[in-house]
Amino acid sequence: MITQVFKSHWHAILFGLLALLASCSAPQSKVAEGNWRGVFSENGREIPFNFSISYSGSTPILTYRNANDQFVTDLATSSGDTVVFPVDVYDARLITIKSGNKLVGYWSRNSDSERKLKFEAHPDENYRFWIPDQISSGSYDPSDKWDVILVNSDSSKTQAVAEFHNESDRIFGTILTTTGDYRFLEGQISGENLKLSSFSGGAASLLDLQFVAEDSLVGTFGGVYNSRKFYAKRNENAKLPDAYALTYLKEGYETLDFSFPDLDGKPVTLKDKKYQDKVKIVTIMGTWCPNCMDESAFLGPWYEQNKDRGVEVIALSFEQEDDLEFAKARFEKFSKRFGVTYDVLFAGKANKKSASEKLPALSEVLSFPTTIFIDREGKVRKIHTGFTGPATGIHYEVFKEEFNAIVDQLIAES
Structure with missing residues (x-):
């Protein structure tokens, strides 16, 4: 335990010294403004995400983009070619290193810095999964409501509703469950393959589906380290149970007491x-x-x-x-x-x-x-x-x- 603590402190000191030397010996190389496309890669899975870089004075500002949502990171810190973009509400950070005209680095939580999710990003790329002129034409449009069954790792099943709509060849959507929604998903369709992803500084997610018929989708939904099987049937009347009927007072109670x-x-x-x-x-x-x-x-x-x-x-x-x-x-x-x-x-x-x-x-x-x-x-x-x-x-x-x-x-x- 003492050895572990010593190593941890030594690594922190060494990183700090290297950062200080870098900041003293090398001028900061400015990250290009504009749109960027990043891709997380781990365990043979890739999850793309989009963001933009702007500047307030000399300080870079990173904004994650998912469908119509924009999420601005907190105040960045720089040292040489390294820029750290924190998202305090997620207790997380994206560490970027400029390498030529691209960015490389990793995402991690401050409370679990040992688990690093590697990424690479390129400027002037605004697509999600496929370059538009390389998309294959398909037979189906996912725009609709869908009854969904998610199969969990313990083989239990979760009822959900997916909703997708097509905006200028981009697919926007979300997945609603009885406990909440999976927020803004954005993606594309190529042939019979429908893919959407989401990342705004917290966990990255990927929805990877195939049309097996006009009214049927199968695939997986999850993050880099785990995923669940996903089965969906098109249903314009799809809906969840009444959110006001799921939690209730036990018999004999009228009030809520706590301290x-x-x-x-x-x-x-x-x-x-x-x-x-x-x-x-x-x-x-x-x-x-x-x-x-x-x-x-x-x-x-x-x-x-x-x-x-x-x-x-x-x-x-x-x-x-x-x-x-x-x-x-x-x-x-x-x-x-x-x-x-x-x-x-x-x-x-x-x-x-x-x-x-x-x-x-x-x-x-x-x-x-x-x-x-x-x-x-x-x-x-x-x-x-x-x-x-x-x-x-x-x-x-x-x-x-x-x-x-x-x-x-x-x-x-x-």
Whole structure:
């Protein structure tokens, strides 16, 4: 153990010295502005992603692009030909090294720097999988809703709905499940092969499908290190179970009770004076969770616009470490990114079973996030499992309408 620690510190010192020498001996080589195409390669799998480089003064800014979504990284740091683009909300970074006119390097999480996902990127490339003039014509258009079965590693099955649409020979889409969506997917179709991918600084994902008939798709969906079998049938009426019926109060319960510390360590309960005679929205979430990020991006500005109406939002944060200081550090970055000014409580380590035990009034915690609507008297009125974010299009708009209608009704009640 002592040897391991020594090696780790020695490597860190050596890297720092090399970086310092590089910055002193070599001028920084500017990365080309404009569109780039990168490809992660590992285990015989390739996942492409697109990004753009711009500059604020001499500081490069990297923006990941997926379908109609853009995600800007945090402040980059440079040393010679090496530029580090961090994404603090994912606790991750993309380390790029300029090699001729291309970039090489790797992606890793700060908490697991031993696992490095290698990539190579080229400028002035704006396609995803195939150069447009090399695409083979096919017989089918995937634009539609699809009933999906995902086969997990333990052979269990997950019901989902995929939705695709074609925009100028680019395929945009997402996959919706009962616990949330897989956000913005972008890709192309060549012949009978449909491929989409997604990367915005966190985990990279690849959907690799084949048409076996006009109304049937088969293939895989997953990341670099794992994937699940994917079976889909075209169905314009495809839909998931009601998100308001999946999580419910156990028999005999009307209220939700808990006591968790805020980020300064002070115990907080719903019985506190601050929440009396107010409508309360409790969200079970974590800073590591992409769907929770989407929900927070909605709730942050929504709360600022509605907090004077007699409503409070309380986030119960379940994190990757059961440590208050860790949670506080993570939420400082998270709040800055998504404009979170409502109350945040640290509820413990991210685990659905543990979350269910800590909130015994609930049937179970099926998803991060889960959103609970509580009236002025403290009674639970609605529970929404998962989150349908901006990638789901009309479903996101419907969710916002339902959310506002529920809150408006609860506020209006005397």
